[in-house]
Amino acid sequence: MIIGVPKEIKNNENRVALTPAGAKELIKKGHTVYVQHTAGDGSGFPDAEYVIAGAKILPTIEATYEIAEMIMKVKEPIESEYKLIKAGQLLFTYFHFASYEPLTMAMIESKAICLAYETVEKKDRSLPLLVPMSEVAGRMAIQKGANYLEKPLKGRGILLGGVPGVLPAKVLILGGGIVGTQAAWMAAGLGADVTIMDVSLPRMRYLADVMPANVKTMMSNEYNVRTLIKDADLIVGAVLIPGAKAPHLITRDMLKDMKPGTVLVDVAVDQGGCIETCRPTTHENPTYIIDDVVHYCVANMPGAVPYTSTLALTNATLPYAIQLADKGWKKAAQDNADLVPGLNVINGEVVYEAVAQAFNLPFTPVEKYLA
Known part of the structure; x- marks a missing residue:
């Protein structure tokens, strides 16, 4: 199979x-790999290293899309890429369709095969291609949150771990999955009071x-959330419903109950966010303030640590990429059930139910294509 690796062009996305x-x-394995010129530079992998590995370098993103049977990316295609995608081409990347209707409609129109990293799922319901980036994002949420608690950045002016004689910051984490667990470990390690x-x-x-x-647990419901946000200094949104839009656990009216300078980090932003006032930001302009509450809502947090993130992501995606290249997407999905829920759009039809529901689109069971 011919595999193309384009350079990521989303704002401040340095991963490959x-x-x-x-x-x-x-x-x-006998496959041909084409890499767009400088695609790996941001992660510390220059063209020369790909050439030594046996890959071929192409000068433009257009040439990369044109030649490839399978496109491997990190982030979802953006508008300037839509026209480059061909019917029948396999796209293997993060999509997060349920949070952005224009992308969904563009991929339907392209008639490409869209296999989303974030919905590849094992029998135990774990998400093997989301886990490594969730681990990175969870740890970064505390790193960034601690930074934005500083007064020059409009935070409360509180040190996360406190000092002898001064209480540490209170960290509230919404969601106990991979992101929440990693965030809790980091916050606890810095000495914070974590729930x-x-x-x-x-x-x-x-x-x-x-x-x-120094980590406590509490049942998540509206009453408890409203109670805890009053004293929290840093709140991390770490809620995930695979392939679907995240529910709003913190609503607009709750901001008035928070202390001025409270920091919100919504890791769920690429699935619509679990904080109602969340809107996607970039590493270039990562925060905004509503009601004296600092919102950090960067949609590609791991892109800020691309060397670590690229290695972690490739460790997870490569075994699946080899199966897809060896067998083609259909036979690979037939042989490995993990890949079946990863299929979101096929030949212009939505085959992942949560995406169809998000935009009231017709739903086609994926079995139609795998029988």
């Missing part, structure tokens, strides 16, 4: 979908067993 080591593994909220008692029992003493 495939490392030179990953390219070499695909080439060893994780979730709706699953088994999950909270697990977290209570493994977390240090």
Whole structure:
């Protein structure tokens, strides 16, 4: 198969979908890998390393899309890329369709095969291609939140871990999944007073067993959320419903109950956000303020640490990419059930129910294409 790796062009997105080591593994299997000129530079992988691995360098994004049977990306295509996508072409990337209707409609119109990293799912309901970036984003949420709590950045002027004789900051984490767990570990390690909220008692029992003493758990419901936000200094939104729009756990009216300078970090922003006042921001302009509350809502947080993120992502995606290249998307999905829920749009039809529901679109069961 011919694989194309275009350069990411979303604002301040420095990751690349495939490392030179990953390219070499695909080439060893007999596949051809084309990488757009400077695609890996932001992650610390220059063209020369891809050439040594056996990949071919193409000068433009247009040439990369034109030649490839499978496109490997990190972030969803943006508007300038829509016209480059061909019917029948396989796109293997993060899409987060449910949060952005124009992208969904463009991919339907393209008649491409859209296989979304974020909805590839194992039998145990884990999301193997979302986990590595969730781990990065969860840890970054605390790193960024601690930074924006500083007064020059309009935060409360509070040190996350406190000092002897001064209480630490209170960190509230909404969601006890991968993002929430990683955020809690980081916040706890810095000495903060941490509370994780979730709706699953088994999950909270697990977290209570493994977390240090400065991490507490509480059932997530509106009453409890409204109570805890009054004292929180840093609130991390870490809610995920696979493939669907995130629910709003913090509504517009709740901001008035927060202390001035409270920092909100909504990691769920690429699925619509679990904070009603959240809107996607970029690393270039990461924050905005509403009712004296600082909102950090960068939609590609791991893009700020591209070396770490690219290695972590390729570690997870490469085994699936090899299967797709070896067998084609249909046979690969037939042989590996993990890939089936990853299929979101096929030949102009929405085959992932949550995406169809998000925009009231016709839904076609994916089995139509795998029978």
